[in-house]
Amino acid sequence: xxxxxxxxxxxxxxxxxxxxxxxxxxxxxxxxxxxxxxxxxxxxxxxxxxxxxxxxxxxxxxxxxxxxxxxxxxxxxxxxxxxxxxxxxxxxxxxxxxxxxxxxxxxxxxxxxxxxxxxxxxxxxxxxxxxxxxxxxxxxxxxxxxxxxxxxxxxxxxxxxxxxxxxxxxxxxxxxxxxxxxxxxxxxxxxxxxxxxxxxxxxxxxxxxxxxxxxxxxxxxxxxxxxxxxxxxxxxxxxxxxxxxxxxxxxxxxxxxxxxxxxxxxxxxxxxxxxxxxxxxxxxxxxxxxxxxxxxxxxxxxxxxxxxxxxxxxxxxxxxxxxxxxxxxxxxxxxxxxxxxxxxxxxxxxxxxx
Numbered sequence: 575x576x577x578x579x580x581x582x583x584x585x586x587x588x589x590x591x592x593x594x595x596x597x598x599x600x601x602x603x604x605x606x607x608x609x610x611x612x613x614x615x616x617x618x619x620x621x622x623x624x625x626x627x628x629x630x631x632x633x634x635x636x637x638x639x640x641x642x643x644x645x646x647x648x649x650x651x652x653x654x655x656x657x658x659x660x661x662x663x664x665x666x667x668x669x670x671x672x673x674x675x676x677x678x679x680x681x682x683x684x685x686x687x688x689x690x691x692x693x694x695x696x697x698x699x700x701x702x703x704x705x706x707x708x709x710x711x712x713x714x715x716x717x718x719x720x721x722x723x724x725x726x727x728x729x730x731x732x733x734x735x736x737x738x739x740x741x742x743x744x745x746x747x748x749x750x751x752x753x754x755x756x757x758x759x760x761x762x763x764x765x766x767x768x769x770x771x772x773x774x775x776x777x778x779x780x781x782x783x784x785x786x787x788x789x790x791x792x793x794x795x796x797x798x799x800x801x802x803x804x805x806x807x808x809x810x811x812x813x814x815x816x817x818x819x820x821x822x823x824x825x826x827x828x829x830x831x832x833x834x835x836x837x838x839x840x841x842x843x844x845x846x847x848x849x850x851x852x853x854x855x856x857x858x859x860x861x862x863x864x865x866x867x868x869x870x871x872x873x874x875x876x877x878x879x880x881x882x883x884x885x886x887x888x889x890x891x892x893x894x895x896x897x898x899x900x901x902x903x904x905x906x907x908x909x910x911x912x913x914x915x916x917x918x919x920x921x922x923x924x925x926x927x928x
Contacts, residue, residue, distance in 0.1 A: 600625045602851050605650040608789055612871035619858050633787035634741050635659045642668045648845035651852040657837045658907040660692040660699055669841045671697045676853035679860035682880035699839035700856050701877035706896055706904050707745060707834040710795060710810055711802040714823035721827040723753035725802055727776055735801035736783040738791055743922035744907050745834055746773055758832035759905040763917060770921040796820030807893040808874035826893045828900040835904035
């Protein structure tokens with residue numbers, strides 16, 4: 575009987591062991607911009623927390639917002655929205671407050687990023703990277719161009735070569751507003767209407783190549799299918815480093831009339847499936863050396879004060895770090911809500927459909 579009991583116990587133990595071995599590994603789901611996270615950070619987190627990271631990608635804030643509203647707020651653990659979308663995500667209940675008890679490295683952030691205008695109590699997001707949106711163009715085909723939105727909006731500057739505009743309504747209307755003398759962060763229906771008319775007029779030119787997002791358009795620029803477009807400073811530097819031949823005859827400029835200054839942030843969706851792990855991941859990224867690894871990989875400016883000693887010196891120079899003159903004209907895209915948001919969305923729908 576004793577042997578039988580031992581056999582039963584042993585068999586039960588094997589079943590339990592087999593069940594444990596077959597149990598799915600713990601996972602963390604990230605929804606991020608493409609090519610925006612160092613593989614070293616991901617691997618280190620997986621090893622330390624014995625977890626598998628699963629990543630999906632988006633190319634614009636509207637795409638992120640639409641995905642969350644369609645149920646993504648219960649699908650992903652950490653997302654990376656830009657500053658002007660944060661108030662919208664808070665107002666619609668699509669993100670939840672951070673658990674600061676699990677994020678002691680939040681204190682590593684520079685003071686201006688701890689309670690920013692788009693999250694004035696510092697409750698919902700932790701700054702990830704920051705940069706600006708400007709124009710990239712082919713210098714061999716278009717020749718030397720002014721640091722101006724006229725590269726896109728004045729057909730005299732580029733009568734023949736294919737160009738693209740960005741898919742984001744507020745960024746494009748802000749660019750048109752700036753070119754018209756109203757400033758990038760313009761407000762008011764009259765200014766938005768004028769900006770929309772300029773974007774529509776620009777869209778109707780024969781060499782307009784379509785609306786393209788800032789990261790994929792760099793591949794098209796390298797292939798020569800697009801010769802001028804909007805993109806992000808760090809992605810331009812990163813892509814040029816990876817493909818120096820393809821982007822040899824190109825330049826990135828910040829338009830003198832004004833352009834977008836942005837901060838991408840880490841946030842946790844309202845119904846994240848792995849809440850504790852999500853907060854721990856944010857804390858992990860905010861470590862001083864990992865914050866430097868992130869920026870050294872991305873070629874973007876770091877909001878992490880503690881990372882400064884470990885940053886690549888190239889990150890302190892343009893175009894990664896804007897010049898003092900450029901900083902004066904760079905502005906946050908203003909958050910919109912209610913009737914103003916609906917009005918801008920209607921303008922954009924009309925532009926895209928005509």
